[in-house]
Amino acid sequence: MKSRIAALLKEAVDALVASGRLPVDVPALTLSRPREERYGDFATNFPLLAAKAAGTNPRALALEMKARVPSSPLIARLEVAGPGFLNVFLAPEATYALLPEILAAGEAYGRLPARAQRVLVEFVSANPNGPLHVGHGRGAAYGDSLARLLEYAGYAVQREYYVNDAGRQMDILALSVWLRYLEIAGVPVAFPETGYRGDYVRDIARGLRDEAGASLERAPDEILIEDPSLTPDALMDVWIAHLKTALGRHYETLHGFGLRAMRADIDADLAAFGVHYDRWYSERSLMDNGAIERALTRLREHGDLYEQDGAQWFRASRYGDEKDRVVVRENGAPTYFASDIAYHLEKTERGFDVLIDIWGADHHGYVPRVRGALSALGCDPERLEVLLVQFAILYRGQERAQMSTRSGDFVTLRALREEVGNDAARFFYVLRKSDQHMDFDLDLAKSQSNDNPVYYVQYAHARIMSVFRQLAERGMVMPELACADFRLLEAPEEHALLRLIARFPEVIETAADAREPHQIAYFLRELAGALHAAYNAHPILTAQDALRQARLALIMAVRHVLANGLRILGVRAPEAM
RNA sequence: GCGCCCUUAGCUCAGUUGGAUAGAGCGUUGGAUUCCGAUUCCAAAGGUCAGAGGUUCGAAUCCUCUAGGGCGCACCA
Numbered sequence: 231m232k233s234r235i236a237a238l239l240k241e242a243v244d245a246l247v248a249s250g251r252l253p254v255d256v257p258a259l260t261l262s263r264p265r266e267e268r269y270g271d272f273a274t275n276f277p278l279l280a281a282k283a284a285g286t287n288p289r290a291l292a293l294e295m296k297a298r299v300p301s302s303p304l305i306a307r308l309e310v311a312g313p314g315f316l317n318v319f320l321a322p323e324a325t326y327a328l329l330p331e332i333l334a335a336g337e338a339y340g341r342l343p344a345r346a347q348r349v350l351v352e353f354v355s356a357n358p359n360g361p362l363h364v365g366h367g368r369g370a371a372y373g374d375s376l377a378r379l380l381e382y383a384g385y386a387v388q389r390e391y392y393v394n395d396a397g398r399q400m401d402i403l404a405l406s407v408w409l410r411y412l413e414i415a416g417v418p419v420a421f422p423e424t425g426y427r428g429d430y431v432r433d434i435a436r437g438l439r440d441e442a443g444a445s446l447e448r449a450p451d452e453i454l455i456e457d458p459s460l461t462p463d464a465l466m467d468v469w470i471a472h473l474k475t476a477l478g479r480h481y482e483t484l485h486g487f488g489l490r491a492m493r494a495d496i497d498a499d500l501a502a503f504g505v506h507y508d509r510w511y512s513e514r515s516l517m518d519n520g521a522i523e524r525a526l527t528r529l530r531e532h533g534d535l536y537e538q539d540g541a542q543w544f545r546a547s548r549y550g551d552e553k554d555r556v557v558v559r560e561n562g563a564p565t566y567f568a569s570d571i572a573y574h575l576e577k578t579e580r581g582f583d584v585l586i587d588i589w590g591a592d593h594h595g596y597v598p599r600v601r602g603a604l605s606a607l608g609c610d611p612e613r614l615e616v617l618l619v620q621f622a623i624l625y626r627g628q629e630r631a632q633m634s635t636r637s638g639d640f641v642t643l644r645a646l647r648e649e650v651g652n653d654a655a656r657f658f659y660v661l662r663k664s665d666q667h668m669d670f671d672l673d674l675a676k677s678q679s680n681d682n683p684v685y686y687v688q689y690a691h692a693r694i695m696s697v698f699r700q701l702a703e704r705g706m707v708m709p710e711l712a713c714a715d716f717r718l719l720e721a722p723e724e725h726a727l728l729r730l731i732a733r734f735p736e737v738i739e740t741a742a743d744a745r746e747p748h749q750i751a752y753f754l755r756e757l758a759g760a761l762h763a764a765y766n767a768h769p770i771l772t773a774q775d776a777l778r779q780a781r782l783a784l785i786m787a788v789r790h791v792l793a794n795g796l797r798i799l800g801v802r803a804p805e806a807m
Numbered sequence: 808g809c810g811c812c813c814u815u816a817g818c819u820c821a822g823u824u825g826g827a828u829a830g831a832g833c834g835u836u837g838g839a840u841u842c843c844g845a846u847u848c849c850a851a852a853g854g855u856c857a858g859a860g861g862u863u864c865g866a867a868u869c870c871u872c873u874a875g876g877g878c879g880c881a882c883c884a
Contacts, residue, residue, distance in 0.1 A: 262823065265830085275826060278864075288864075312827045313864065357884060397884050463883085541882050552810070552880075559882040566884050594811055595879040618812080620877085662820070665812070667877070669819070674833090682846090683832070689846050700843050740823055752821060755832080759848095766840085766848040807846070 231328070232736055234304060235272050235318055236261050242298035243276065246284075251294065253283050261318075263733060270309065270317035271729065277314040288314025325728045326716035332731060332787040333712050339787075340734045340794050342384040342742075349385045350577055351377045352511075353588035354500065355392040358492035359403040361430055362499050364670065365590065367643040368622045371659035371800070373588045374505040375747035376617075378798045383742030388508045388582070392573060395489050396514040397566060401470045402426060403492070404485045405453075408473060410435035412450055419450050422469075424462045434491045438484065446484055448476045499644050503652055504800040516572045522564050525572040525607065526557060534606045544571075549602030571603040578609045586745070591618040591665070617745055622659070622670045641672075650675040653801045657684035660799055661751045683755055684801060687792065690758035692807045694789040697770055699806075701782070704771065711783035718780045723764035727784060730757050731791045747799065754795045761788050 236259065243259055246252045257279040264273045277292035284291050292310040299308060306321040332339045353373025356366045374389070381387045394400070406425040410432045413419050421427065438446070453472045457465060474481045493510070500506075516522050526542070529535045534545045535557070542558035544567075557568040577585050589596070601611040624641055646655055649672065658675045661683065662668045674682065701708060719728065734753070741749035770781045793803040 394884060399884055556882045565882065592878055685846055693844065697843055762847055769842055771843045
């Protein structure tokens, strides 16, 4: 609808340009939805923008433009208003004509035509050294809703999880599991502060015990040596080195077991949350297949790599970063950044037009160096969009819940899901802009009351379904909805609903362009409110036949929009509650 | 110290990318249901858009400064 109206107005602009009234390089014509009904269904500020070029005042230009808009059955009237807006009032037939379209399209209503662009959305990508916590949950809800939204907006989307299976943190997990494994065998162990203390480590150790038996037992005293001259972190590295020596080839059994256990746990957790990936991308594979070496060689050939203090540095400062960055340490091991360079190079080589990375906001300082690396590799850094998700600060009543994987004192995503349910969790997460800090109140999300917006929207859907159930229970015939006489829908509450559902495809487009699924959530709440208002004001089943048929058609169309919107957010649209 | 982000109603937050009288939910106060589900609806009160300048027909939105808050500044991931 919007594009059809825009085309009509564009004809008027073209006519003004053709007649020499306006220069060729006029500003772009944009249509907006005015906040207030009395300003029409659409409005353009074009006369305000172009008046100076035309050498006249905006209102006069608006009048000239109005006179050149071709007549159309879609438009009831045009008005020049305010300082020089041109407001468009749609003919009622134009919105009525939409209802049969929505009823026919059903699940596809609001879906935009396929685009050529391929998008890769990488999200969560939490280190597999512990269960997902509520902070990851926000990234999961946001990333998955965004992926669904982009698909609905016509993009070809792939979802990916980057698994950091190669780093030091995995070694710490291995050591932690190993110590718990000894405990299970009755070996006394002084578990270090720097190890992972969560209960899940014991669970993994029990599984390891079942699989490996006693084959990994070694004396802990030979591993956990004391050295007061070392920092706790340095000491941990020493212990890891000792453990690797002591276990030899068996270390891989231990390391691999911990990794697989955590991977499976995270996978199952996300799947239960409605999040599914096309690919789990291993960081280790980048080392094993030479991708890192290849990327670094390419940088070196461009003169963007140099050696200093025994380490290899990338000249990030040439590409907008504040300083150069180490890619290969003095000890020869590549940094996390090195694998990330290789990973992003490989992403562009796979032919994606848009690379979306969803990161925790604490990684924001990392953006310039990755962009810089892409530039240095000859890739267009603009293709990479890094979307930052602020932390969700969790409250239980007034108490702030702490989250730390290392201490084991954290609220897991799984616990949250079990406590508040998937629907409330996902809706609640997405109800805030991702780059906004968020207070996640567990008690509120848990409350199954009208405090909780997800029930308000779901109830609107269930309520519509209930009307159709009632229809059957009363022995009434289900009428042919598409053939209803929609002109009977003349109440203000019904027009409000019509306007809202007509706007849905535009909401999809702007939300997708802005990467903001929260716009869908807000739209759904508004639509649910309009549905409840109309429901209260106008009885449906007790109306006379033709009017009942028209109202049933309207709420069925609303139902499709609610269901389609909720699906994008990964929230169920229940038949009954 | 430097950099990025944030500051809108009592609380939690929107604000269609510079538009018309700044909105919603919760909370507060007052009302509505012989009828399809009261997990609902209607209404009222509530604002110096952190503060000060600037840009222009027009600013919550763009620029500068100030105050307050968050995050980041590793040969960790």
